Amino acid sequence: MVDQPSFITEARREQIIKATIEVLDEIGFVNISLAKIAKMAKVSTGLISYHFEDKEDVLNNTLVYLLKIQFDFIKERVSKEESAYDRLIAFIDASLAYQGTHRVNNIALIEIIFNARTEDNVPYYKLSTDEEDPLYVYLEEILHYGQETNEFSEFSPKSLSIMIQGAIAESMLMNGEGFNLEAYKNDLVNMVTKMIK
Numbered sequence: 001m002v003d004q005p006s007f008i009t010e011a012r013r014e015q016i017i018k019a020t021i022e023v024l025d026e027i028g029f030v031n032i033s034l035a036k037i038a039k040m041a042k043v044s045t046g047l048i049s050y051h052f053e054d055k056e057d058v059l060n061n062t063l064v065y066l067l068k069i070q071f072d073f074i075k076e077r078v079s080k081e082e083s084a085y086d087r088l089i090a091f092i093d094a095s096l097a098y099q100g101t102h103r104v105n106n107i108a109l110i111e112i113i114f115n116a117r118t119e120d121n122v123p124y125y126k127l128s129t130d131e132e133d134p135l136y137v138y139l140e141e142i143l144h145y146g147q148e149t150n151e152f153s154e155f156s157p158k159s160l161s162i163m164i165q166g167a168i169a170e171s172m173l174m175n176g177e178g179f180n181l182e183a184y185k186n187d188l189v190n191m192v193t194k195m196i197k
Contacts, residue, residue, distance in 0.1 A: 019040035022104065025104045029115035078090045087145070091138075133165075
């Protein structure tokens, strides 16, 4: 019975975060407010204030939530593979699948990263941090592993990780019927395969 309040609290926080994602998709970062999040979540602004310090706290927690959901989605699929090559292909496939199936999350992520600012008015995308993006680190580990097992040739895992992630992130900005995500994935896999062999 002790775990019940924390379960309810976490469920309520997630409800508010999911509403924030929807509001970011519908009206963007500039127009977001606690009142609009509350309306979407069908709760009072007071309840939001009970669970979060302020609007910035809601947005920061939403950013962390979005990054975790994406990482978990990809890692679950990659961890099923044995060889470095299969892990790499699974990483690309899962990353692009996430882009294709979580469009609203991607919009919310872009809205926060490119519009949110620190108290010192520094945009989030300009922040330098000692912590590396977990997805980049995870991809680098796969590439290192491939070199250690002699599946992959010599190259800079960091540089190739940035290139692959850049190609994956760019697909996030493409939409419409003219963009074939499956063909894009196949082209990216072919290109990367040539680079690592």
